[in-house]
Amino acid sequence: MIQHVHRRGAVYWWRRRLPFVGINDGRAAIEVSLRTRCPQAARRIAPAVTMASEWLRASAGGGMLTRDEARRFLASVAERHSEKLDAVAAAELAEGRSAAQGKSTDRAMAWATRILAARGPQARPEK
Template sequence: MSNLERRGAVYYWRRRMPPQLARIAGQTHLKISLQTKEPAHARFLAAHLDATAAHVFMSADPRFITKEQLTELFRQVFEQHRNKVALMADFSRQEAGFDPALEPVDDQGMGWAYRAIAKNGVAARVGEGDRLAMTEAGIDAHGIASIELTLAAMQHTGVARPSRCAVSS
């Protein structure tokens, strides 16, 4: 996945900043440790950060944002999402009929849904390019349909909307 790199055993999210923000920040890339060694978890977190970056980079006025604000924004989004993921995992483990074998499949679906949102905005749909990438990643037609349902559910429930932190900055 783009913007994801592994240094040693830990994954990092690294994103090139638009030139106008790079001049203000004094650096060309943002880099955040995802604090995980698990590739699936790293992809999931990176997809959410990609979606936030797409929103911020398109809407932020570079004249009114500092390097510190930009860095803090992404750190807050990362922490919020990591806490949300942990809470959701705790809730799902307590439900009757919990199947640990299905959890990675659900996580993968959420990751692909966030990837579509990062690429195409909150009204994203799974397009042919997305289907091709999913097929190349080994996802069958049933899995792709499941990802489309996940994306629709995220949009319907408001999960796909930008975080308040991103909107208020």
């Protein structure tokens, strides 16, 4: 199971409640399509969207963004991260790196991103 991710039909979606001014209970659910049918790709994209949502929670507490603006922002994060992953995969293939080497690097980056999303931008490695 991937945190904040569910499958709707064949496509993976990211969903989370975020605080917004003007909403009755102060929180509104935001859904963003990850535009992938692949669970491994969703697992790599979702932490970047979660990290961006944490940034929104911390910085948009004054009601600077509407729900739709926040959704568009998070959708653009998902799209940019997906494009970045595609570019990295293409570069690895061009360098002659194997799929196993790329998978190992992806796994390390995914864990680093998860830790950053969970602990915030002030995260430090434990000794």
